[in-house]
Amino acid sequence: MKITGVELRRIAMPLVTPFRTSFGTETTREVVLVRVVTPDAEGWGECVAMAEPRYSSEYADGAADVLRRFLIPALSRYAAEPAEPAELAELDAQAAERAMEPFKGHRMAKAALETAVLDARLRARGESFGSFLGAARDRVPCGVSVGIMDSVPRLLDAVAGYVEEGYVRIKLKIEPGWDVAPVRAVRERFGDDLLLQVDANAAYGLADAHHLARLDAFGLLLVEQPLADDDLVQHARLAKLLRTPICLDESIGSAAHAAAAISLGSCSIVNVKPGRVGGYLEARRIHDLCRAHGVAVWCGGMLETGLGRAANVALAALPGFTLPGDTSGSGRYYATDITPPFVLDGGHLTVPTGPGLGVSPVPEILDEVTVTTEWIPL
Structure with missing residues (x-):
């Protein structure tokens, strides 16, 4: 699966009520969204890292950085390496997983990119996540x-x-x-x-x-x-x-x-x-x-x-x-x-039954909560 590029989008979502745990209290959820674009479809992934490294060592700014500097470029490098024809023909979720494997940790960032690749792949095939x-x-x-x-x-x-x-x-x-x-x-x-x-x-x-x-x-x-x-x-x-x-x-x-x-x-x-x-x-x-x-x-x-x-x-x-x-x-x-x-x-x-995740962002709402966007061509 050829990937044209990847968009990193930061959004800020106010919570209905503050959510307090032993890690602290959240009033707004800061989210890194990943959008993978291919000639046939686009896919979305959501990084669940919090704004601060309290639940785990990962946090939203760090996730965006590792995606930008290492994980997204790895998809391009993996596709360019000598490999079996099937791997060259379709950079699916398992191929993305292998491409990111050399980088230690950062599971939340990896999950967001893998999900976006998988979503794009499934939307193009007309198959649901479930x-x-x-x-x-x-x-x-x-x-x-x-x-x-x-x-x-x-x-x-x-x-x-x-x-x-x-x-x-x-x-x-x-x-x-x-x-x-x-x-x-x-x-x-x-x-x-x-x-x-x-x-x-x-x-x-x-x-x-x-x-x-x-x-x-x-x-x-x-x-x-x-x-x-x-x-x-x-x-x-x-x-x-x-x-x-x-x-x-x-x-x-x-x-x-x-x-x-x-x-x-x-x-x-x-x-x-x-x-x-x-x-x-x-x-x-x-x-x-x-x-x-x-x-x-x-x-x-x-x-x-x-x-x-x-x-x-x-x-x-x-x-x-x-x-x-x-x-x-x-x-x-x-x-x-x-x-x-x-x-x-x-x-x-x-359980959604549409292709891929079965849901997509509503453009007007997404724009309203967007803080930054960044396009990374591949």
């Missing part, structure tokens, strides 16, 4: 992530609103000083039938095991990433001390990491975020690995726009995704999305 990945459903159940609030009453009001909207699972962000009390309050208010889980974003240490064990009383689906992202051994020790299943998020950067975690007993559930693991091809490998070992997976979210949400919904439709993901409707985060909005229907979102 079909390509192996989706087994046309609708996926949706959960919602609720940030840390300044009071329990505010939290209860927020959860009540999401339950009324139809979300089938609630995830509460927690941190030391905001954990047992809010979880107890939500469970007492909404009862045992509410699917409830918590996300610590690596805010605790193994010394907190006794305190975290107090969460066992609330019948949670899981506790997500309680300890440091680089410590699978400590998670394995913690897993033996809690009745609540441990789910890993930041610790899983690849299928190899997932295999190590499963072997060590560090988790029994994996949160798959395509941006965190380097793209949808690697996300599918993690899904396949976990499914083969009886480990549940679900699709996490990074406050994506409709572009990233479309791809996540398609991924969440794979057969191994047996738990509701953070695939909320567009209105959870944005008053106006850059694509036609994803709207919750009976607690579910419909």
Whole structure:
């Protein structure tokens, strides 16, 4: 697949409400979008790196820089190298993945470019993202992530609103000083039938095991990433001390990491975020690995726009995704999305069936939130 050039576009999306986690509070989502242009179609990818390197070492400015200086030029160099005719004829997503492999890290930037290449390829072929990945459903159940609030009453009001909207699972962000009390309050208010889980974003240490064990009383689906992202051994020790299943998020950067975690007993559930693991091809490998070992997976979210949400919904439709993901409707985060909005229907979102991602940015809306654009010819 010949690529004419790549556009890097920076946009700023105001959030409906501030979103607070142990990493800090976001009021505006800064996003790097990647648009790959070919003679037959164009494709979009969304980089989920935050403005600051808090969730991971990646951040939006750094992602734009590595895309501009290394990853995008690598596509051109790879296509020019001697290779099999099929590789020269069609620079598909796997070829893009191989082209970017020599550069260490920067998985979120790589995921954005891989997605854009894949989107262009699939649009030209008339094939949907879901079909390509192996989706087994046309609708996926949706959960919602609720940030840390300044009071329990505010939290209860927020959860009540999401339950009324139809979300089938609630995830509460927690941190030391905001954990047992809010979880107890939500469970007492909404009862045992509410699917409830918590996300610590690596805010605790193994010394907190006794305190975290107090969460066992609330019948949670899981506790997500309680300890440091680089410590699978400590998670394995913690897993033996809690009745609540441990789910890993930041610790899983690849299928190899997932295999190590499963072997060590560090988790029994994996949160798959395509941006965190380097793209949808690697996300599918993690899904396949976990499914083969009886480990549940679900699709996490990074406050994506409709572009990233479309791809996540398609991924969440794979057969191994047996738990509701953070695939909320567009209105959870944005008053106006850059694509036609994803709207919750009976607690579910419909998997797009159009070519590629199945959605495209609305030009007028995209222009309104654009901060900068840069064209890189190939």
